[in-house]
Amino acid sequence: MTRVLLIEDNPADARLVRHLLDGESLFEVRWAKSLAEGLQNLESQPCDLVLADLHLPDCDGITIVECLTQAYPEVPIVVLTGQLQDGLAEEAIQKGAEDYQEKDKLNDHCLSRSLRYAVQRHQLNHQIRQTCASLEQSNRQLKDAQMKLVQQEKLATVGQLSAGIAHEINNPLSYLKSNLKTLQNYFQRLNEFCALLPLQDCPELKEAARRLKIALVMEDCPDVLTESQDGVTRIEDICQNLKLFTYQGIQERVAADINACLKSTVRVAWNALKYQAKIEYDLAELxxxxxSPQKLNQVFMNLLLNSVHAIEEKYGQAGQKVAEPQGRIGIQTREQNGQIVIAIEDNGNGISDEVLPHIFDPFYTTKAAGVGTGLGLSVSSDIVRKHQGHIDVRTSPQGTVFTLTFPLAEPVLN
Structure with a gap:
């Protein structure tokens, strides 16, 4: 049985409508004399359809339809009108009514059919909207899946290129590294030899040493050689990071002290951290x-640098020497339920709702062009997964917490 709420201020018209519908035995009719009373009735009792007059004591015309559709969009509306004036009924349909009936032409058959069709149309329209929304969501999911496949293909290509580049660089780099060590040894010998030259007894040697600035050369050469060796070491580190893209699994695992790994990573990243954030440790005995400690250190490094960038965006202290940085990075470890749990928390600007679903997508970055590759968190997530671990993130405008969880294997004997 269809539950109908009749909103009609004229008792005679209300009796007529109830009489016409009672004869069908298909409708249960409730009566309200004003829009306010009708809204109260809808709030207290469910209803399948509203049959409303367009001229009520507390509201008039199209406003009645607008109020009803806004308050209860899921309930279909059929309007009653005494006479058609200036397209009022048609405008009511445009505003959301399903149909209209003229009071002076009412009969049981037409009114019953109008109400039944109104309910059916409203239900069908609702189903269509739901289907469209579901199709749109499926379409978005398919596009996201397609994009991820493209990104994964790009990542695989980058991995292959990285392996080749690292190999091509490593070969000449090994010669350069070896020759620098040899050159440093040669310089030490030359330095010892020059110190024995009798410059005071030989004016020509003394003049040549002054003209060629030999004293400056001898003083500067050790620094030049040291800086060159540092440069070679940095290139080696870059090659090692490039190899990360071809990482397929954990070939060699060792028993590692996670607390020591975290502290070591902080020391390596200290130049980027020291002016941005105060590091707060809460490390349990583990x-x-x-x-693979090297791989986990890479994860820790990526998370720490992400925290630094979030703090920079919030407090704007990039590269500035300050007595007490406003940023804070908390590093916590604990053992829980046979797992090691690591939490890295910052008080940066958080991650927006739009960005959060994509932070682990390859090549996704919110940084300016040339600043980030969008691979840090994607690679980190892959490393954690290959350790049978899990990475989780909680964020708010007050900051972000990344939580890493790794299962403990059988106890490792020292």
């Missing part, structure tokens, strides 16, 4: 974790 058993050794069977893992």
């Amino acid at each position: 058993p050794p974790l069977l893992c």
Whole structure:
């Protein structure tokens, strides 16, 4: 049985409508004399359809339809009008009514059919909207899946290129590294030899040493050689990071002290951290974790640098020496339920709702062009997964917490 709420201020018209519908035995009719009373009735009792007069004591015309559709969009509306004036009924349909009936032409058959069709149309329209929304969501999911496949293909291509580049660089780099060590040894010998030259007894040698600035050369050469060796070491590190893209698994695992790994990573990243954030440790005593420490250090580094960038965006202290940085990065470890849990928390600007679903997507970045590759968190997530671990993120405008969880294997004997 269809539950109908009749909103009509004229008792005679209300009796007529109830009489016409009672004869069908298909409708249960409730009566309200004003829009306010009708809205109260809808709030207290469910209803399948509203049959409303367009001229009520507390509201008039199209406003009645607008109020009803805004308050209860899921309930279909059929309007009653005494006479058609200036397209009022048609405008009511445009505003959301399903149909209209003229009071002076009412009969049981037409009114019953109008109400039944109104309910059916409204239900069909609702189903269509739901189907469209579902199709749109499926379409978005398919596009996201397609984009991820493209990104994964790009990542695989980058991995292959990286392996080749690293190999091509490593070969000449090994010669350069070896020759620099040899050159440093040669310089030490030359330095010792020059110190024995009798410059005071030989004016020509003394003049040549002055003209060629030999004293400056001898003083500057050790620094030049040291800087060159540092440059070679940095290139080696870059090649090692390039190899990360071809990382397919954990070939060699060792028992590692996770607390020591975290502290080591902080020391390596200290130049980027020291003016941005105060590091706060809360490290529990942990058993050794069977893992690849180098890979986990890469994860820790990526998370720490992300925290630094978030703090920079919030407080704007990039590169500035300050007595007490406003940023804070908390590093916590604990053992829980046979797992090692690591939390890295910052008080940066957080991650927006639009960005959050994509932070682990390859090549997704919110940084300016040339600043970030969008691979840090994607690679980190892959490393954690290959350690049978899990990475989780909680964020708010007050900051972000990344939580890493790794299962403990059988106890490792020292």
